[in-house]
Amino acid sequence: MAALLETRGLTAQYGQFKALFGVDLQVAPGECVAIIGANGAGKTTLMRSITGVLRNAPEMILHNGIPIGALSADQVMQRGIAMVPEGRRLFPSLSVEENLLIGGQVRRGDGRWTLEAVYTLFPVLRERRRSPGTALSGGQQQMVAIGRALMSNPGLLLCDEISLGLAPVVIRDIYAALPAIRETGAAVVIVEQDISRALSVADRIYCMMEGRVTLTGRAADMTRDAIHAAYFGNAA
Amino acid sequence: MIWLDTIVQGILLGGLYALFAAGLSLVFGIMRLVNLAHGDLIIFAAFAILLIVGSTGLNPFLAALLAAPVMFAVGWALQAFVLNRVLGRDILPPLLVTFGLSVALQNGLLEAFSADSQRIRAGALESASIDLGPVTVGVMPLLTFASAVGAIFLLNRLFYTTALGRAFRATSDDAVTASLMGINPRSVFAIATGLAMVIVTLAALYLGMRSNFDPSIGPARLIYAFEAVIIGGLGSLWGTLLGGAIIGVAQTIGAQINPEWQILAGHIAFLVVLLIRPRGLFPRAVD
Ligand SMILES: Nc1ncnc2c1ncn2[C@@H]1O[C@H](COP(=O)(O)OP(=O)(O)OP(=O)(O)O)[C@@H](O)[C@H]1O
Ligand SMILES: [Mg+2]
Numbered sequence: 468m469a470a471l472l473e474t475r476g477l478t479a480q481y482g483q484f485k486a487l488f489g490v491d492l493q494v495a496p497g498e499c500v501a502i503i504g505a506n507g508a509g510k511t512t513l514m515r516s517i518t519g520v521l522r523n524a525p526e527m528i529l530h531n532g533i534p535i536g537a538l539s540a541d542q543v544m545q546r547g548i549a550m551v552p553e554g555r556r557l558f559p560s561l562s563v564e565e566n567l568l569i570g571g572q573v574r575r576g577d578g579r580w581t582l583e584a585v586y587t588l589f590p591v592l593r594e595r596r597r598s599p600g601t602a603l604s605g606g607q608q609q610m611v612a613i614g615r616a617l618m619s620n621p622g623l624l625l626c627d628e629i630s631l632g633l634a635p636v637v638i639r640d641i642y643a644a645l646p647a648i649r650e651t652g653a654a655v656v657i658v659e660q661d662i663s664r665a666l667s668v669a670d671r672i673y674c675m676m677e678g679r680v681t682l683t684g685r686a687a688d689m690t691r692d693a694i695h696a697a698y699f700g701n702a703a
Numbered sequence: 704m705i706w707l708d709t710i711v712q713g714i715l716l717g718g719l720y721a722l723f724a725a726g727l728s729l730v731f732g733i734m735r736l737v738n739l740a741h742g743d744l745i746i747f748a749a750f751a752i753l754l755i756v757g758s759t760g761l762n763p764f765l766a767a768l769l770a771a772p773v774m775f776a777v778g779w780a781l782q783a784f785v786l787n788r789v790l791g792r793d794i795l796p797p798l799l800v801t802f803g804l805s806v807a808l809q810n811g812l813l814e815a816f817s818a819d820s821q822r823i824r825a826g827a828l829e830s831a832s833i834d835l836g837p838v839t840v841g842v843m844p845l846l847t848f849a850s851a852v853g854a855i856f857l858l859n860r861l862f863y864t865t866a867l868g869r870a871f872r873a874t875s876d877d878a879v880t881a882s883l884m885g886i887n888p889r890s891v892f893a894i895a896t897g898l899a900m901v902i903v904t905l906a907a908l909y910l911g912m913r914s915n916f917d918p919s920i921g922p923a924r925l926i927y928a929f930e931a932v933i934i935g936g937l938g939s940l941w942g943t944l945l946g947g948a949i950i951g952v953a954q955t956i957g958a959q960i961n962p963e964w965q966i967l968a969g970h971i972a973f974l975v976v977l978l979i980r981p982r983g984l985f986p987r988a989v990d
Contacts, residue, residue, distance in 0.1 A: 520879055542883035549883075556880040560872040564837030569873050572866055619885065 469532040470495045471654050472517065472548070472623055477527045477536075479509075479516050486512040488678045494623065499645075499655045501669035501686070503662055505698060510658045512554050514627050518550045519543035530565075530623075547575050549621035553628050555612040557600035563595040566611050571618030574685040578620025579651050581661060585614035590646050606637035613644065624648065626657045629663065662694060674698055707956045708838045712787035715840060717931075717951030718848030719913065721944040722906035723924050725854055726899030732938030733875045733895045734790060739801040742925030743808040744900065748907035749916050750772050750816055753823055763823045767908040771901050778900030782893040790892070812918035823911035847909045852946070854902055855940045861898075862940075871895060875938075890937065930973040936983030945984060949976065 468676060479487040486509050490613055502510050504596050515521045523536035530572075532660040544550070549570070557566050567585055586593040589610040595603055600611050609629055616624055629637040638661075645668055649655060661667040665672060666686045674697040675681040682689075682697030727741045738744075748770060755766035785804075789796040833843040862868040870891050874881040878908055879887040910916060910924070927950060950969040957968020976984070981982025 518883060520882070537888070540889045541885050542878070544883055544885040552880060552883060556877060558873045558876040558880070561869065561878050565869055565872075568866075569869050569884050569886075571879075572870065615884070 470494060470529070471498075471531060471658075472481055473529040474513075474517065475527055475529070477513070477516055477523065479521050479523070480699065481512075486678050487516065490649060490675075490678075490680055492673060492680070494654050496622070497537065497649070497652050497669065498595065499649060499657070500671050500673065501665035502658045502673045502675060503660065503665050503694075503698065504675035505660075507677075509678040510675055511627055512678075513675070514550065514553070514625055514656075517543070517625065518548060524670060541573075545573050547619070547622040549616035549619050549624050551609075551612045551616045551624070551626040551629060553631070553665075554604075555608045557611055557615075559601045559610055561600055562597050563592055563600050563603065563611055566600045567614050567618055570615030573619055575620045575622075580617040580620050581685045582618075585617060588617075588647055589614060604637075606633050606641065609633065609641055610638075610644075611689050613641070613648075618647065620651075621653055623654045623656070626655065628658050628660065630659065630661060638664075662698070676700060705918060705959070708895040709959045710952055711838045711840060712844070713952030713955035714948045715844035715848045715951070716955060717944070717946075717948030718851035719846070719906070719909055719947070720931045720950050721947030722847065722854065722890055722902065722928045723928035724935075724943045724947055725851070725858065725940060725967065726902040726906070727925075727928045728932045728940055728943045729858065729902070730771040730896055730899045730936070732841055732940075733871050734892050735930075736786065737801070738786075738896075738899075739798060739925065740805040740808055740921075741801075741928060742923065743805045743812075743858060743921030744774075744777075745903050745907050745910060745919040745924050746812060746860070746916055746918060747777075747808055748900070748904045749823065750812060750821070750918075752904070752908055752911055756823060763908060763912060771904045774900040774904045775897040778903075779893045780925070781899035782896035783889065786896065787889045787892060805925075809918050809921060816918060818919070820915035820917050821911070822915050823908070824910040830910065843909070843913055846925070850905055850909065851944060854905060855944050858898075858902075858940055867894070873978055886924060917960055927969070930969070933978045933983055934973060936985035939983070939985040942983060942985035944956075946976075970987050 470493040474490055475494040477487055477490040490513060504510050516523055519538050519542065521539040525534035525537040528536040535546065536542055561569060567582055591607055592610055592614060595607065600608065603611065629641055666689060669686045672684060672686050672689060673680050674694060676697065682693060723745060730738055731737055747759065751770045751773065752763060752766045756763055756767055757759060785800060786797060789800050828842060832839050833842060862871060870886050873884065873889045874886060874891045881888055930950055931943050931946035934946030949972055953972030954965045954969040958965035
């Protein structure tokens with residue numbers, strides 16, 4: 468079966484600086500994949516490449532077997548790949564509800580995610596729907612960012628560090644939404660620095676270091692030592 | 704009563720300046736682009752209306768209605784094929800390109816229409832006036848002002864109540880994240896510049912009916928527009944209307960004192976407002 472998403476020898480660079488050196492990644496339909504790795508490992512760069520913010524050779528990224536590496540970000544999104552970007556990046560000029568609506572401006576079919584469904588998933592957003600998105604607490608903003616990505620009914624949801632800077636109880640609330648998201652059949656890729664959190668929610672793990680994948684496998688099969696070596700390098 | 708009259712005439716004159724400025728404000732608000740050819744595009748549109756009136760004998764308002772979609776296409780193409788290529792982190796390239804466009808438009812219009820002064824004839828409307836008790840106002844200035852209010856009202860509705868307006872605001876906030884929402888920033892920009900040219904057409908209609916114009920007067924209209932936008936606060940459309948009114952009132956008061964002071968008084972008002980409120984009267988919270 469063709470993977471939902473596949474990268475083949477994916478490279479990326481910022482000017483002269485190479486940030487990714489041949490990353491191979493596969494995501495099956497409905498699967499939850501976690502990407503872990505230290506600061507600067509290239510996790511966000513990988514997300515930017517997949518979503519088309521950074522352009523690539525076409526065949527370096529395949530979606531349902533079709534090369535999408537050279538598509539622009541809006542074209543990639545229209546294929547059903549939605550992104551919860553690092554740092555949430557809500558639109559300050561838009562209210563909470565408008566932030567959600569803009570995520571659904573390009574909708575695929577009549578899937579399950581609507582304003583109503585997002586408000587049911589995150590009830591606090593309903594109360595704050597008229598506030599400017601950026602007037603909310605960090606955790607609430609993260610909920611808006613997730614809801615905004617869901618509104619397009621994506622087949623693949625990419626989440627970059629959704630727990631960054633949040634209190635443990637808030638992180639728990641946010642991760643509590645994951646089963647409802649996966650229930651719709653969407654595949655989810657989460658970038659997560661908290662290794663035990665990643666192991667507990669994901670089917671499979673990729674560990675990155677300095678622009679390369681250093682370890683991959685089923686979350687259930689991972690040992691502490693293997694992850695430690697892949698995360699910090701064998702020299703550590 | 705002379706002062707009341709002066710102020711009312713000034714506010715109405717401000718409507719014309721607001722029309723000059725609204726398109727500039729719209730484009731700046733969405734893509735942080737200052738189009739130095741804005742004034743020349745107004746003159747270009749005035750000649751387009753003149754040409755339509757001359758060749759079809761249509762009423763100028765109907766001629767403007769025909770010119771508007773053409774101007775939308777001109778704006779769309781200008782953005783899609785020229786300005787989108789030079790928009791970026793550096794603000795200089797768009798300034799240079801629009802400056803070049805300004806010079807090219809002036810020369811092109813000079814070639815095509817000569818340096819002669821032109822006027823869009825509006826018949827009886829030109830001299831019609833209404834008695835409003837204490838003041839008597841010309842129908843033409845009143846129509847101009849009403850059109851400015853109407854245009855700004857509609858633009859605001861578009862901005863704050865439609866999906867397109869939402870995309871305008873989101874793209875203005877953060878073009879990269881907007882593209883992650885499936886929005887193509889370049890096509891949003893092209894639509895915005897097209898819309899700005901529709902307002903330019905409206906400005907050109909009133910400019911051409913109210914005064915003589917020739918290919919060289921674009922840059923001065925740009926200055927008025929620019930001042931109105933800055934006074935109002937960058938990106939605020941109602942602020943732009945107020946900015947236009949302030950310049951208009953300053954000009955009529957200046958002219959009342961000494962006719963030679965009209966233009967100067969407008970510029971002085973601009974400087975005074977900037978001294979008191981460097982970011983304009985209604986600055987946007989986020990920039
Ligand atoms: N815009 C940029 N210009 C230049 N270099 C960049 C840019 N963005 C990232 N980098 C560099 O690319 C490398 C990978 O960065 P990236 O943001 O992908 O890492 P990350 O794994 O997401 O890290 P973090 O956990 O801190 O978010 C780093 O060395 C970083 O300094
Ligand atoms: Mg990152």
